[in-house]
Amino acid sequence: MNRLPTFISAAMRLRLLLLALACAPLTQAADIERGKQLHDERCLLCHGLENYQAAASKIKSLDGLREMVRRWEDKLKDPFTALEREDVVAYLNVSFYKFPEQKKVSLRTQQTSAASATLRERR
Numbered sequence: 001m002n003r004l005p006t007f008i009s010a011a012m013r014l015r016l017l018l019l020a021l022a023c024a025p026l027t028q029a030a031d032i033e034r035g036k037q038l039h040d041e042r043c044l045l046c047h048g049l050e051n052y053q054a055a056a057s058k059i060k061s062l063d064g065l066r067e068m069v070r071r072w073e074d075k076l077k078d079p080f081t082a083l084e085r086e087d088v089v090a091y092l093n094v095s096f097y098k099f100p101e102q103k104k105v106s107l108r109t110q111q112t113s114a115a116s117a118t119l120r121e122r123r
Ligand code: HEC
Pocket: 039, 042, 043, 044, 045, 046, 047, 051, 052, 053, 054, 056, 057, 058, 059, 065, 068, 069, 072, 073, 075, 076, 088
C-alpha cells in the first residue's frame, strides 16, 4: 500500500524533470511579439506580408529563413542584434513558414514521452 504512492511520485518526479527539460528552451525562446514589432517597424519598407505566403517561396527550412532575414537585414541602416534576429525569425516562422523546429516546442508533450521512451530504452 505504501509502495504505490512512492512509485507514483518517483514517476511524477521523472515526468516533471523531463517536462522541465522540455520547457527549458521555452524560457529562452524568442519573443514573438517583439519579433513582430521589430519586423513591422523595419521590414515593411519594400514588401508586405504577402511575400511570406508565396507558394514559390525559396525558403525551405528554418536556417533558410534565418539566412533570408540576415540577407534583408543588410539593407537596413541599423541591423538587428542576434537576439532581435531570432525574435523576427520566430515571428515569421510561427506566423507564416511553420518549419518544424518551432513545432517541437509546442509539441513538448510528445517530445517528453519520446524522451521517456528513450530513457526506458537506455536502461
Ligand atoms: C530593400 C527592400 C527590402 C527590405 C528593406 C526588406 N525586404 Fe524582404 N524582400 C524584398 C524583395 C524584393 C523580396 C523578393 C525577392 C526575393 O525573394 O529575393 C523579399 C523577400 C523576402 C523574403 C522571402 C519570401 C519568400 O518566402 O520567398 C523574406 C523572408 C523577407 N524578404 C524578409 C525580410 C525581412 C525580415 C526584412 C527586414 C529585415 C526585409 N525582408 C526587408 C525586399 C526587401
